Amino acid sequence: MRSIPDALLGGATPQEIAALDLPRAYRAAYLRAEDVDMFDGVQDRDVRKSIHVGEVPMPELAPDEALVAVMASAVNYNTIWSAMFQPLPTFKFLERFARQGGWTERHDLPYQVVGSDAAGIVVRVGSGVRRWKPGDHVVVHPAYVDDQEPGTHADGMLGSEQRAWGYETNFGAMADYTVVRASMLVPKPKVLTWEEAAANTLCASTAYRMLVGEHGARIKQGDVVLVWGATGGLGGYAVQMAKNGGAVPVGIVGTEEKAEAARRLGCDIVITRAEIGLDGDPSDDPRQVLEIGRRLGRLVRERAGRDPDIVFEHVGRATFGISVFVVRRGGAIVTCGSSTGYQHVYDNRYLWMQLKRIIGSHGANLQESWECNRLFETGSIVPTVSALYPLTAVADACRVVQENRHIGKVGVLCMAPEPGLGCTDPELRARVGEERLNPLRGLTPGHLEG
Structure with missing residues (x-):
């Protein structure tokens, strides 16, 4: 029996992936509700003290959700806010979300798995998911929207229940697994590695909406x-x-x-x-x-x-x-x-x-995210990864961003065993060129380099 990473990275079929026995707990970067007052009276809210890496229980999957094995993630400033418990603890977001009842109640936990950037492989889909299957290579669009709200159907960012996944929800990206709604999945650009693809989902689509899209x-x-x-x-x-x-x-x-x-x-x-x-x-x-x-x-x-x-x-x-x-x-x-x-x-x-x-302007809707993603598929826009850390050192990666010692995006390897994996179109990658795809690599100190 192959391990889950070996099966996922070794070209297992959708049927083989669907038959894999998933763990009851998984490795994740998380915050603890008991720590929300730890920085009271402290000038330096050092996020290395509030971010923990360890095992958390695997959540149950709702009908409209997918379970994604996260190959790589990246640091966004919303994780820094979460880890500083400013401007208010994000556990308040989870508590308020859970009041809707039903599946949302899972999010109100004494811990929060953080992170809003991810690239990975679908391993399970809920009973209501139609367009995705185990084995699909995806990136995660971080807008968590309510499809039963009228405003969502005009523009996903206008619904009053729109949330930032991994910031205002639980089960975020900095982990070996994440739970997302199917409406958050976008095909991973074939030309990119896992860490390159993971760095783009939040910031690039936000910039696209601000500058290019009809709402910006x-x-x-x-x-x-x-x-x-x-x-x-x-x-x-x-x-x-x-x-x-x-x-x-x-x-x-x-x-x-x-x-x-x-x-x-x-x-x-x-x-x-x-x-x-x-x-x-x-x-x-x-x-x-x-x-x-x-x-x-x-x-x-x-x-x-x-x-x-x-x-x-x-x-x-x-x-x-x-x-x-x-x-x-x-x-x-x-x-x-x-x-x-x-x-x-x-x-x-x-x-x-x-x-x-x-x-x-706030985030991007799903259509804008897909349009932005096309630019990466052709190399018209390229990732801005400048450093790479393992999940075990994610607190150090977040500290670099907290102190503004970084350039571009700081990536985090999760289930991927090493940098440089995930490209499924090597011919296009060769045409675009390694230097073009990694213009900032090495400009921020990191633990891993590919």
């Missing part, structure tokens, strides 16, 4: 797109989306090392924070915001020829006032995330008198 800023050829944090998890994909769509990405980064990384991603115009005098959070000083905005505006006009048409905003409080000032008359600021704070301060005169727009 809708970039067009020739637009000047200012991207804050141009080498971060979101920014690295935003730069590529802009470039691939015929726009002119202007990247803002913190260091010369990150400036070089932005250029590898196709960002021809890069501005460092030092050039505009941005150090920390100037939002409480309107004069400083204005001075920085003027410096940034001059540099963008000098290097790109005119003011930005669109600002890609995910930094939040520290930069939002500058973004509102610097975008052109009639331009758009598209925003999500707010990693430096949710309470944004800006001078409304620059918004209202110059007819600018603020577009709120």
